[in-house]
Amino acid sequence: MALVSHRPAALSPKERQQRRRLLSMTFVTCLVLVMIGSTIHVVMLGKLRLGDMRKLATYDLAEERTRVRAAGEDIILHMTHEAGRAADTGYSVEEAQRLLGREQWEELDSMVRIPGGAFVMGTDLERADPQDKPKHKVTLPTFYMDKYLVTNAQYARFVAATKRRPPINWKDGRIPQGELMSPVTMVTWNDAAAYAEWAGKRLPHEAEYEKAGRGTDGRRWPWGDKMDPGRLNTYYDVGSASNVTAYPRGASIFGVYDLSGNVAEWTADDLLPYEGAKASDLYSTSPAANAGQRSLTGNYKVLRGGSWKGDPFSTSLYHRDYAFPDHATDFYGFRCASSVERPVRAQQ
Numbered sequence: 001m002a003l004v005s006h007r008p009a010a011l012s013p014k015e016r017q018q019r020r021r022l023l024s025m026t027f028v029t030c031l032v033l034v035m036i037g038s039t040i041h042v043v044m045l046g047k048l049r050l051g052d053m054r055k056l057a058t059y060d061l062a063e064e065r066t067r068v069r070a071a072g073e074d075i076i077l078h079m080t081h082e083a084g085r086a087a088d089t090g091y092s093v094e095e096a097q098r099l100l101g102r103e104q105w106e107e108l109d110s111m112v113r114i115p116g117g118a119f120v121m122g123t124d125l126e127r128a129d130p131q132d133k134p135k136h137k138v139t140l141p142t143f144y145m146d147k148y149l150v151t152n153a154q155y156a157r158f159v160a161a162t163k164r165r166p167p168i169n170w171k172d173g174r175i176p177q178g179e180l181m182s183p184v185t186m187v188t189w190n191d192a193a194a195y196a197e198w199a200g201k202r203l204p205h206e207a208e209y210e211k212a213g214r215g216t217d218g219r220r221w222p223w224g225d226k227m228d229p230g231r232l233n234t235y236y237d238v239g240s241a242s243n244v245t246a247y248p249r250g251a252s253i254f255g256v257y258d259l260s261g262n263v264a265e266w267t268a269d270d271l272l273p274y275e276g277a278k279a280s281d282l283y284s285t286s287p288a289a290n291a292g293q294r295s296l297t298g299n300y301k302v303l304r305g306g307s308w309k310g311d312p313f314s315t316s317l318y319h320r321d322y323a324f325p326d327h328a329t330d331f332y333g334f335r336c337a338s339s340v341e342r343p344v345r346a347q348q
Contacts, residue, residue, distance in 0.1 A: 081168045090173025096160040099153045099180055108148055108181075108244075111338065112212070112255050116142040119211045120218035122274055123318040131320045134276050135218075138207050144343075145204060145212045146335035148244040148257050149183035149265070150195065152176075158195050169330065181243045183263045183333035189301045189325035192266045192334035200345045203268040204337035206320065209304045213252045213259035213317040220316050222252035222259050232261030233308045234315050241308055241331070260315040263333035264303040271300040271322040299324060307331035 011019070091099075100108070118139045123132050152175040159166045159173070166173045167186035187195075189203075196202050204212075213222045223231055231250035233242045241263050251257050300322040306315030309331045314321065323332070 078168065081165060090166055090170070091156050091160045093157070093160045096153075096156040099156060099175075104153075108151055108154055110147045111144040111341070111343075112147050113341065114140075114143050114145055114208070114212050114254055114256075116140055117216065119214060119216050121207055121210050121214075121318070123316075128316075129319065130277070131271065131273070131322070132318050133278070134274060136274060136276065138211070140207060140211055141339070143204075143208055144338045144341055145208065145254075145256055146201075146337070147255065149263065149333050149335050150192075151181050151244055152184045153180040155184040155187070155195065158198050162194075162198060164191070164194065167328075181245065182241045183244055183258075185241055185263055185330045185333050186328045187266075187332065187334065188328045189266045189323075191328070193268075195334075196336045198345065199336055200343040201336035201338045203266060203334060206267040206269045206302045206304055208337055209259070209265065209267055210317055212254055212256050213305075215253045220318070222250055222256070222317070227312055229312065232258070232315060234261040234306055234310060234312045236309065238308055241333070259305055260317060261306055262308055263305075263331050264307045264310070264321055265305050266332065266334040267302045267304055269302045271302050271320065301325045303332065 116139075118137050120135060121138045122135045124135045125132075152170075155167070156175060158164065167184060169176065169186045193203055213219075219225055221227065221231075229235075229237060232247055244258060244262070247258060247261070250260065252259050301324070303321040303323060304317075304319070306312070306319065306321070313319075
């Protein structure tokens with residue numbers, strides 16, 4: 001029986017050319033579809049991001065009546081607040097003490113021992129801000145640093161005991177719902193210094209702050225040299241200040257929480273240039289040179305740690321922010337330090 005061959009007939013040159021064109025058109029069509037799909041994906045991501053940013057920057061129009069204020073109303077609110085006209089509202093000493101249990105108070109009031117010795121302060125990184133340079137060695141004696149930022153609950157005890165006006169964001173002198181363990185904000189440097197004195201402590205010097213975070217190996221963040229957004233509250237990731245115990249993985253090698261992120265922290269120091277700094281023009285003390293404006297030296301106080309609102313790289317432990325001592329915002333807070341292990345509260 002004879003076998004029949006089923007081999008396909010050879011394509012003619014014209015047929016091969018048609019196939020090549022078909023393949024080319026198919027490839028181009030697929031490529032165009034991929035590009036269109038990618039463009040739509042990027043546009044949708046951009047739309048979602050803009051929506052997120054809009055939510056952070058503004059408010060729902062349904063809330064307009066509660067948001068819009070008459071011209072000058074904010075000025076009146078602050079004048080009334082500063083005058084302490086609501087001094088009779090808020091907490092009694094007993095009420096403030098009952099805000100938390102004994103174990104919670106003990107934990108929040110705990111301090112961490114930072115051993116004395118030399119460490120690296122500042123940076124020589126080219127893109128760092130001028131006030132952060134140069135890198136240099138500093139030697140400190142042993143000191144103690146609050147483990148946590150000062151919370152609303154702790155500040156309420158101070159307000160009740162001293163009759164100092166509460167932060168302006170406390171309605172009728174009371175802490176907003178659910179924020180007992182959040183760091184107190186809307187406090188000026190003067191408020192923070194007064195609290196520290198009342199607590200028998202002081203505000204930390206910026207060198208102490210940096211040592212508590214960087215240890216002896218000059219790390220950039222409390223956990224190391226690589227930014228890790230899962231270890232801190234920054235750049236609107238949460239959208240507000242967070243509970244002071246929320247980031248145990250972001251604690252320093254000594255066990256101090258929130259030295260990077262959450263809220264920027266007042267320190268004891270004026271903004272002064274480091275020895276050997278090349279940016280001395282930023283710190284002029286001459287009234288004539290400043291044309292009637294307040295100079296940095298002797299006016300600005302240093303803030304450390306960055307915040308929930310700021311650029312993640314402003315949370316670098318060497319970074320020095322600054323503000324006037326009478327300024328207060330919802331991302332400024334503080335903690336205390338002491339030269340002795342068990343400071344005694346100055347006033348009960």
